[in-house]
Amino acid sequence: MNLPLPGSYTEWRHCITEICGIPLGESFIRERLIALDDDNDHMTRKFIELYGREHWKQTKTWFNQALKDEGRNK
Template sequence: MSDFIPSTYDEWHHCITEICGIPLTEAYIRKRIDALNNHRDYMTTRFVELYGESQRQQTLAWFEQALSEVA
C-alpha cells in the first residue's frame, strides 16, 4: 500500500481522510494549495522529484476540488 499513488479524486480523498486520518478542513486545504503552488517549498520540490510535475498538478486540482466542497 505504501507504493499506492491515487489516480482518482475518490482514491485520493480516501487516502487523505481514511488512511492518513487527516480532516480536510478549509484551513488545511488552503495551506496545502499554497505549498503546492510554491516551487521554493522544500516538500513541494521533493514531491515533484518523487512523483513528477503532472502528479503535483493533479494533486493540486484535487485539493482545489476539496476546497470547493468545504467552502
C-alpha cells in the same frame, strides 16, 4: 511499503482522510495549496521529484476540488 498513487479524486480523498486520518478542512486545504504553489518550498520540490510534475498538478486539482466541496458543506 509502496502504495499506488491515487488515480481519482475519490481515491485521493480516501488516502488523505481515511488512511492518513487528516481532516480536509478549509485551512488545511489552503495551506497545502499555498505550499504546492511555492517553487521554493522544500516539500513541494521533493513531492515533484518523487511523484512527477503531472501528479503534482493533479494533486493541486484535487485540493481545489476539496476546497469547493468544503464550501458546499458549510
